[in-house]
Amino acid sequence: MSRQTKLASSNHRTSFGWPVSVFLLTAFSGVAQAQLVPTEGAFFDDLPVVLTVSRLAQPLSDTPGAVTVLDRDAIRRSGARTLADLLRLVPGYVVSGYNGANPAAFYHAPLDEFGGRNLVQVDGRSLYTATFLGGTHRGMLTVQLDDIERIEVLRGSNSAAYGANALFGVINVVTRHSADTLGGFARVDAGEADIRDVAVRVGWGASDFTQRLTVAQRSDSGYKFVNDDSRTTHLQWRGDLKPNAQDELQLQAGYTDGVLADGVEGSRNNAPRDTIWKGSYLRGVWTRQSSAVEQSRWSLNWDEERVDDALLGIALHLHERRLQMEYQHQNALDDATRLVWGVGYKHGSAVAPLLFGSNERISSGDVRAFGNLEWKLDKSWLLNTGLFAGNNNITGAYAAPRLMMNYQMAPGHTLRFGVSHAQREPALFQLYGDVKYYIGGTLARWFFKPNTSLQPEQLRTKEITYLGHLPASSLTLDARLYEEKLSDQLIGRNNGDGQPLDYFNAAGGTFQGLDGQLKWSPNPETQWVVGHNINQMKFDPLAASNKVAPVHVTSLMWFQRLPAGWDMSWMLHHRSAMVWRVRGGLDSANRLDVRLAKQFRWGASQAEAALTVLAANGDQKEFTTEVPSIFTRRAFVTLKLGF
């Protein structure tokens, strides 16, 4: 810093008058703009409030139920290749599939094999298919894990917010905004069990209009001794427009072509074959932030699926279409109250001559309205009341209410008490299925008959959940104590020799238990996660058909960041004994998955190489199959490049 040199004259006083005079210049700078020389405006100018109340996500302590969040890091470290595999990380979830090509995830117990009692949504678009037996497992195959920002799993029914079919919970997949995936990305997986995956993604655009395109293929040979090789090919596009500060438009389109082997060697009714599954979708969502606390959203979803399969040795062609439209409005009624409400229309239809005994299009329509009021009674008490009600043109009117009270016992500790009532509508096949086998024009065998008097399944839930953070957030505990009573359970019924099967509403049963997860980070590089579910399944023997869900499902996981970009994951999953399709039941099982990865720079790109070994401790008997089916230990290498 330049200092004034002493003047020749040593008498400084003469250079200053008395008193010292000072001139102040307050020519303040104009509004700060992008420029190389900053002005004080950069430090003091006001900005419009960008993260308004209506844009902010609910903190977990305010959610009306227990939520497990899987972020990008958790997804990466898990080594999962499909969405179903990833759900192993959620306490209370059991993951398997009736064969390796059709993985599915179930909360507490696989009451069905198609994930029909969960709702899976991708950016608000439901993956639930209501034609055959109702399920989400095929839709889940279309989800590209590298394009996911976050998965929020609401453990426990959420029909009050999401409508029918969110029976045992909602799996909400949020994909990455296209502005967050600019540039290129490529991924390759290769290894044992014929694992061959490849994905390429390109994102482009300016901040007010960005897009991305993902092309991917996934294939492997599934379980041993089972005809379940699979190959799915995907093309997905997402575009995000921001025409002005208040409005945002999100558009998505996609197509998946899957070849899923099925059937059992030597069986006549279930002969080996390739099931061809093709799905396409379109989605548009317009969100408008009318003010800091008010937001409106219009959404339109269209899905189409075509399945070429065989049922009982006869060729099956199924063509399903789904349309869903919804308007949702969110506003703060006052400082302590927030209301979300909406209306919608859902229409589903299918043409499947073999299933319905007709070439006609079978359809069902549903008009609905929903609302949720969040009321902060005082500093510690938050009440959530919700209702989802509608009218289905086949099964009639329905209502799914929920009441949840959140109590913040102390900063960082929340207790929630709630009751809810949820529904699951019968699938089109269960209502109208009519499967007849003709030989030369005459009816040889009537396999399945319709039952249009079917009522939706009902689930009544009582729960107490707890969420706690201990000092410095290095320890988090999330627990759920529940009693879930399922009634009017839809199950297949054998009506006697030579008589067609049909579905009926059976008594159902109760699940009682406790599930939860403890996360501990003794230091920022280390994370321990322990998840556990103790579950008692008390079902009517007819409804249970001798199935016994595992009483204990436990996960013990260790994630460790190592120096120089290395990290490792150790995931141990334990399941206690159970009885399922496999005759004689299955003993308790432990499965260890291990992953070692290194992140590094390759030229200008970011890269990651990983070695994942699934079932590292040995082959696993899978529980939902009839033939001895084995999930073999498999190692595969992954290489990811972002540029």
Add this chain to the structure above:
Amino acid sequence: MYDQVKGLLRPALAQVNVGSSWADTLTADTASAPPNCVVTLGVRSMQLAAARAREAASWANIPVLAVLVPHAAFKVTEGQLPRGSSAVWLDQPTERYLNLLRVAMPTRRRVGLLLSPSSEAWVPRLEAAAIQRGLELVKATVQSGAKDLFPALQTVLGGSDVLLALPDAALYNTDTLQNVLIAAYRQRVPILSYAAAHTRAGATLALHTPVEQVVGQMTSALRALVQRKDLPDAEGPLGFGVSVNEQVARSLGLELPAISALEPALRRLEGRT
């Protein structure tokens, strides 16, 4: 802000034994009797004073005390100011941002940082400070303008637990800040910024220089001028303010201590180092 500054000036000047006059502009016949010192508030004032010093011989030796200016702006104009000039710049010392991080979010160790060609010069000092505090810097340089900003932001957000926004006008301005705030929130990464206005807009935390602090230091400098006939060396702010956006912090699942606890904690930490 400007009105607030003007409001603070009069009582401040009353504390110092100086005669003062002020204006919003410099005209040809402003203060025909040259003062002993010119205090400029804001960058434009500083630039006007520098221009006047160049043009008018009588002003060429009058020391300028530039306050309310960013450090980068002062550095550019420094050489044009008369000898004996000084400044009180707005930028908080980089170490203090990292100290605030340790106090407010001790478990967040990976600090994301966007750099431009001009701010790359800060890196060595930041790296040293980060290592000392057990923090890791995740950096990306934005070569030129808005087009490169987003890809660089993605690189940084992907690998960091918190985004540190330092006053770099090439990166953060009214156009880009909105997108940075939204993108960081989408990926649940909190932002520690340098302006209180940013926390109102959505940044989780800010370490800022309150106007009162600047005026107070201006007053001390003038006092020194009266006593010693010299302005003190140019310096940054001695004090600081912390602002928090509680709603955003809650939404991100962060439990930040209250401001009333953060500020003393930060002072204690600085007292120790």
